[in-house]
Amino acid sequence: MIGQTLALKGLEKRYENAVAVDGVSLVIRAGEFLSVLGPSGSGKTTLLTMIAGFENPSSGQIMIGPQDVTFVAPNKRNIGMVFQRYALFPHLTVAANIAFPLRMRHMSESLIRPKVEAALAQVHLGDYGNRYPHQLSGGQQQRVAVARAIIFEPPVLLMDEPLGALDKKLRETLQLEIKGLQQRLGATVVYVTHDQEEAMTMSDRVAVVANGRLAQVGSPLELYRSPVSAFVGDFIGRMNFLEAEYLGLENGNHMVRLRGGNVVSTAPADDDVSAFSLGRAISVAVRPERLSLAPHGRDRGAILTGTVDAAVFAGSFFLFFVRTQTGNNRLLQIQMPVGHAAATLRRGDLIDVIAESNALRLFAKTEA
CATH class of the missing domain: 3.40.50.300 (P-loop containing nucleotide triphosphate hydrolases)
Structure with missing residues (x-):
């Protein structure tokens, strides 16, 4: 054949x-x-x-x-x-x-x-x-x-x-x-x-x-x-979407202010940055496995603060559902290895959310 x-x-x-x-x-x-x-x-x-x-x-x-x-x-x-x-x-x-x-x-x-x-x-x-x-x-x-x-x-x-x-x-x-x-x-x-x-x-x-x-x-x-x-x-794998305000370019990085969080740098979805104007409401996307948790106040690089709503054991990893002030009423999903120290976190714990370098992507505002 x-x-x-x-x-x-x-x-x-x-x-x-x-x-x-x-x-x-x-x-x-x-x-x-x-x-x-x-x-x-x-x-x-x-x-x-x-x-x-x-x-x-x-x-x-x-x-x-x-x-x-x-x-x-x-x-x-x-x-x-x-x-x-x-x-x-x-x-x-x-x-x-x-x-x-x-x-x-x-x-x-x-x-x-x-x-x-x-x-x-x-x-x-x-x-x-x-x-x-x-x-x-x-x-x-x-x-x-x-x-x-x-x-x-x-x-x-x-x-x-x-x-x-x-x-x-x-x-x-x-x-x-x-x-x-x-x-x-x-x-x-x-x-x-x-x-x-x-x-x-x-x-x-x-x-x-x-x-x-x-x-x-x-x-x-x-x-x-x-x-x-x-x-x-959103269709390919799990994806978190965070509401944010576009702040413009700084040293080649695209800066945004997360709703309920800090100012962070993101990577655009493509090379066309003309679609994003100063002050525009946009979405920041991040995969659950590119986020991690730490007890509140222990990591200065945190992008958000929230509380653990649920922790689900899935064999090789824990999937945490975190409630933050992200604005779209969806719980933030964070996937972490079983052996990680954060696996001891429980419902109601106050935590900080940390993102890997270059993990955040910028999209036009979505209701996803």
């Missing part, structure tokens, strides 16, 4: 009173695993169904390699598809389900059998060919669906929340199996999910979608460390 480049150019899908996909342009490289991540109603599934050919775009173009497939029938696009609900034929055996795409292509039976055996081996179901779907677990059925999608060696493989119906432990196991299989086959994969952890674990790049548009495209690390908007920062 050799993956091909998939290019979307100005893709739009409009309905009478709504725009589901709004001008999406994106190139998915040959052999790349790209996840399309977004909340319900963001347009990610509509985007996938247009690539598959189940929906025609209102405008724009879809290219697979050098071929324009924008209005080509689904069965002529040579695309593999894996659905959340498996979509297996209940009256066919596992082997017959997997062989179905080859029989539809009129391949000889002498060639089909070894291909089915190889596909079963790839998804670790070598002895299950004679069983029926109802005799399999959910995870096994999904493996069959994957085997059926890859058996005809499509250059592009589309997956629409394929693990959404499985329990957490099985889902995590199959995430690694699907990613390993994709790497061995070299297929180009577009994987739709609303699960940020799933997207971050499996993907070479992630395309975050909001209101039918691409909010940001980048590697999981880029999205986590350098979100370009408050929406992306």
